[in-house]
Amino acid sequence: MSATATTSGGTTANAAQEAGRGHAAGSSAARVPTIVLGGTGYVAGELLRLIAGHPKLELRAILSDSKPGERVSAQFPHLAAVYPDATFAALDEVQALIASVPSAAVLCAAPHGPSAELIDRLLKHAEAAGTRPRFVDISADYRFADPEAYARVYKHAHGAPARLADFTCAVPEHLAELHTPHVAHPGCFATTMLLAIVPLLQLGLVEPELYVSGVTGSTGSGRTPTAGTHHPQRHSDLYSYNALAHRHAPEVVAVAKTVTGVEASLNFVPHSGPFARGIHATTQARLARPMTAAEVVARLREYYAGQPFVKVLDAAPRLKDVVASNYAHLSATTNGRTVAVMSVADNLTKGAAGGAVQWMNRLYGWDQALGLAAPAPGWT
Numbered sequence: 001m002s003a004t005a006t007t008s009g010g011t012t013a014n015a016a017q018e019a020g021r022g023h024a025a026g027s028s029a030a031r032v033p034t035i036v037l038g039g040t041g042y043v044a045g046e047l048l049r050l051i052a053g054h055p056k057l058e059l060r061a062i063l064s065d066s067k068p069g070e071r072v073s074a075q076f077p078h079l080a081a082v083y084p085d086a087t088f089a090a091l092d093e094v095q096a097l098i099a100s101v102p103s104a105a106v107l108c109a110a111p112h113g114p115s116a117e118l119i120d121r122l123l124k125h126a127e128a129a130g131t132r133p134r135f136v137d138i139s140a141d142y143r144f145a146d147p148e149a150y151a152r153v154y155k156h157a158h159g160a161p162a163r164l165a166d167f168t169c170a171v172p173e174h175l176a177e178l179h180t181p182h183v184a185h186p187g188c189f190a191t192t193m194l195l196a197i198v199p200l201l202q203l204g205l206v207e208p209e210l211y212v213s214g215v216t217g218s219t220g221s222g223r224t225p226t227a228g229t230h231h232p233q234r235h236s237d238l239y240s241y242n243a244l245a246h247r248h249a250p251e252v253v254a255v256a257k258t259v260t261g262v263e264a265s266l267n268f269v270p271h272s273g274p275f276a277r278g279i280h281a282t283t284q285a286r287l288a289r290p291m292t293a294a295e296v297v298a299r300l301r302e303y304y305a306g307q308p309f310v311k312v313l314d315a316a317p318r319l320k321d322v323v324a325s326n327y328a329h330l331s332a333t334t335n336g337r338t339v340a341v342m343s344v345a346d347n348l349t350k351g352a353a354g355g356a357v358q359w360m361n362r363l364y365g366w367d368q369a370l371g372l373a374a375p376a377p378g379w380t
């Protein structure tokens with residue numbers, strides 16, 4: 001089957017065009033063919049929702065290992081209105097598509113481990129055909145520049161170490177210039193923490209010894225229920241897991257060093273929260289010099305000035321104000337010697353699909369906020 005004639009390609013393209021009507025930039029000719037990997041997962045579902053309203057991305061294929069040929073609306077009933085007839089694609093269809101269009105936007109929401117090899121394989125197809133896709137990987141596979149660091153944390157060798165140099169890992173707000181063709185999204189907990197940690201380190205406000213307590217919702221664990229993540233276990237309960245030993249801590253330290261040049265140490269205790277979406281992180285550190293809360297808030301506000309998605313508040317940030325949006329809220333307080341920065345973000349949007357689309361906007365030279373400006377519903 002030719003890639004451009006795939007069932008999913010044709011039907012989703014029409015649905016996305018339909019969904020994009022009313023956007024100023026929305027002519028189909030100007031849109032970039034878009035591919036989602038990891039099709040039936042939670043993050044993929046959020047990517048599909050965002051792409052349906054994006055004026056420059058045109059969904060052409062959704063790869064699914066487990067459900068090729070099945071209707072997308074059966075897996076994501078909330079998306080039936082925008083993708084009524086779309087079906088999941090098989091790998092050979094995606095390979096053919098990526099080789100047939102000059103440039104495709106590829107958003108990878110597959111698990112870490114398989115992602116490295118899947119992306120490498122698709123890039124080889126593109127290289128052989130002379131096409132130039134842009135990838136944003138939301139898995140952990142391209143976050144470390146060093147394959148040894150990856151192997152230490154993930155306990156297996158990296159699947160495509162030669163590709164690591166082609167990816168940059170950072171929160172978009174922290175990097176003014178990008179020098180690689182592809183991006184690795186830092187992830188949900190990491191994004192929420194880094195929004196607090198990076199300015200504290202970069203502005204020299206704190207000693208580089210950080211203590212973070214974070215609480216995440218159940219969608220952070222993906223669609224497959226396990227004993228520790230299943231709804232009856234989490235409902236009306238709160239508990240820590242992997243305290244001081246979570247895999248995201250070394251990733252955060254590595255990204256913070258890339259962006260700020262400061263080698264910090266991070267003591268991170270994650271918790272499982274009794275809600276579906278959102279992350280709340282509290283970052284504490286010793287101040288480099290005595291500062292009031294108002295001074296820290298003013299410095300953070302100055303740091304994020306002009307950034308559309310990060311708001312620095314006077315009052316404590318609340319999950320409901322950001323859930324299901326690409327916005328993140330921060331606030332800070334001090335007792336003169338220690339600072340506490342509270343940050344909230346949605347794990348599936350800013351912490352995954354939204355942050356990835358924000359990076360894709362930048363990779364194509366568009367306004368980073370394109371398709372992402374909708375505010376949070378407020379009551380979820």
Ligand SMILES: NC(=O)c1ccc[n+]([C@@H]2O[C@H](COP(=O)([O-])OP(=O)(O)OC[C@H]3O[C@@H](n4cnc5c(N)ncnc54)[C@H](OP(=O)(O)O)[C@@H]3O)[C@@H](O)[C@H]2O)c1
Binds near residue numbers: 044063065
């Ligand atoms: N959930 C979050 O809040 C969050 C936040 C940031 C980053 N992430 C990262 O984003 C990725 C997706 O997370 P998720 O929560 O959406 O996970 P998920 O709900 O478990 O979905 C992952 C999907 O990947 C596909 N998949 C499974 N095994 C695969 C394999 N061997 N090769 C290729 N695809 C495979 C499956 O879809 P098909 O069978 O349809 O292919 C599966 O539904 C993960 O790497 C995760 O670490 C998640």
